[in-house]
Amino acid sequence: MPDPWDNxxxxxxxxxxxxxxxxxxxxxxxxxxxxxxxxxxxxxxxxHITVAKAYQELVDEGVLVMRRGLxxxxxxxxxxxxxxxxxxxxxxxxxxxxxxxxxxLGLSISExxxxxxxxxxxxxxx
Amino acid sequence: MPDPWDNxxxxxxxxxxxxxxxxxxxxxxxxxxxxxxxxxxxxxxxxHITVAKAYQELVDEGVLVMRRGLxxxxxxxxxxxxxxxxxxxxxxxxxxxxxxxxxxLGLSISExxxxxxxxxxxxxxx
DNA sequence: TATAGTGTTATATTAAACTATATCACTATG
DNA sequence: CATAGTGATATAGTTTAATATAACACTATA
Numbered sequence: 001m002p003d004p005w006d007n008x009x010x011x012x013x014x015x016x017x018x019x020x021x022x023x024x025x026x027x028x029x030x031x032x033x034x035x036x037x038x039x040x041x042x043x044x045x046x047x048h049i050t051v052a053k054a055y056q057e058l059v060d061e062g063v064l065v066m067r068r069g070l071x072x073x074x075x076x077x078x079x080x081x082x083x084x085x086x087x088x089x090x091x092x093x094x095x096x097x098x099x100x101x102x103x104x105l106g107l108s109i110s111e112x113x114x115x116x117x118x119x120x121x122x123x124x125x126x
Numbered sequence: 127m128p129d130p131w132d133n134x135x136x137x138x139x140x141x142x143x144x145x146x147x148x149x150x151x152x153x154x155x156x157x158x159x160x161x162x163x164x165x166x167x168x169x170x171x172x173x174h175i176t177v178a179k180a181y182q183e184l185v186d187e188g189v190l191v192m193r194r195g196l197x198x199x200x201x202x203x204x205x206x207x208x209x210x211x212x213x214x215x216x217x218x219x220x221x222x223x224x225x226x227x228x229x230x231l232g233l234s235i236s237e238x239x240x241x242x243x244x245x246x247x248x249x250x251x252x
Numbered sequence: 253t254a255t256a257g258t259g260t261t262a263t264a265t266t267a268a269a270c271t272a273t274a275t276c277a278c279t280a281t282g
Numbered sequence: 283c284a285t286a287g288t289g290a291t292a293t294a295g296t297t298t299a300a301t302a303t304a305a306c307a308c309t310a311t312a
Contacts, residue, residue, distance in 0.1 A: 008135060010299060021230045037259060047301050052259070069258050069309030087231050091241060098224070099245045104147045105213050109242045115217060116235045119225045136269060163289060173271050178289070195279030195288050 004044075011046055015054035023063065023074055024083050033071045034064060061085070130170075137172055141180035149189065149200055150208050159197045160190060187211070 005011050022028045037055065041048035055072050058064040063078045102112060131137050148154045163181065167174040181198050184190040189204045228238060 012299080024230050024232075033258095036257075038257080047299095048259090049261095050300060053299095055259090066259065067309090068260095068307080071258055083231060087233070090227065090231055090233070094227070095238070095241045096245060099242055101216065101220070102242075104150050105209060105216055106150075107213070107216070109239060109246070112221070112242075113235055113239055115221045116225055116228075116238075119222060120235070138269080159288095162287075164287080174289090175291095176270065179269095181289090192289065193279090194277080194290095197288055 012050050012053040012057070015040075015044075015046075015051065016057045019054065019058060020063070020082055020086070023079055024086065026079065028074055030074045030076050030078055033073050036071055138176050138179040138183070141166075141170075141172075141177065142183045145180065145184060146189070146208055146212065149205055150212065152205065154200055156200045156202050156204055159199050162197055 005014055019028070019034060028034060034055065035043075037048050037051045040046075040051045044051075055064060059066060059072070061082075063075060063082055064072045065075050066072055098112075102109065131140055145154070145160060154160060160181065161169075163174050163177045166172075166177045170177075181190060185192060185198070187208075189201060189208055190198045191201050192198055224238075228235065
């Protein structure tokens with residue numbers, strides 16, 4: 001398997017997004033510890049400072065809290081908070097950008113809808 | 127007005143996308159010259175090498191051609207070629223990523239559709 | 253009280269993107 | 283043929299991201 005990182009965004013940003021997704025999905029529950037900096041660093045073969053930088057972003061967002069000597073933990077209420085914040089980002093920036101993209105490509109909203117439903121069917125049937 | 131560049135992608139990539147959009151929209155017609163490297167460099171206050179790098183990508187894609195001493199020109203058939211290539215990128219990569227994004231945010235395809243139509247109505251009524 | 257596991261900090265190095273300045277080769281036009 | 287407008291090239295410097303290596307401070311536990 002090739003590296004799971006693309007070069008369109010810094011690794012620490014991608015890692016932050018990944019952890020945020022896991023929290024929003026409930027795969028990492030509130031109160032739980034997030035995988036340790038050293039563990040992620042070793043498993044993903046990336047520098048521990050890169051991992052710490054990703055976690056620090058989530059600390060700044062009020063999603064994670066650091067307990068000295070213990071690790072980083074998901075705060076209570078973090079899941080809802082994250083989803084609200086990400087939905088706002090989505091509607092404010094990503095949806096308008098998507099609309100522009102459709103316009104330039106000469107594609108309709110219906111065509112996008114069809115493509116999304118196609119993926120939905122594919123996922124459900126496995 | 128702040129800088130029209132975001133920091134999520136290198137400037138030369140963003141510039142390449144902008145020019146590609148102009149060509150797909152027909153704002154720059156086939157056979158026309160694209161704004162000169164020096165002109166863009168001066169207007170946007172970015173280095174000329176950054177501009178040349180953006181244009182070079184479009185040359186490599188078979189969209190632009192360089193005529194020594196004259197400038198860079200949009201090739202015949204480039205518009206259609208670009209639209210086909212960009213639509214492929216869209217369906218192969220962007221739509222699946224969008225589907226995942228919706229899943230993580232707990233949003234439905236219908237909700238996205240509604241948000242897009244809202245933008246559509248806003249744009250049409252101006 | 254060692255030991256191992258947390259996150260943090262410090263130093264040095266590499267690579268990519270971007271910048272500033274200057275110069276070169278080619279083309280059309282006065 | 284001089285001039286101004288093309289893109290390309292060369293040199294050197296800054297910034298950001300990421301790396302490698304080492305050491306530090308704190309916490310739980312054997």
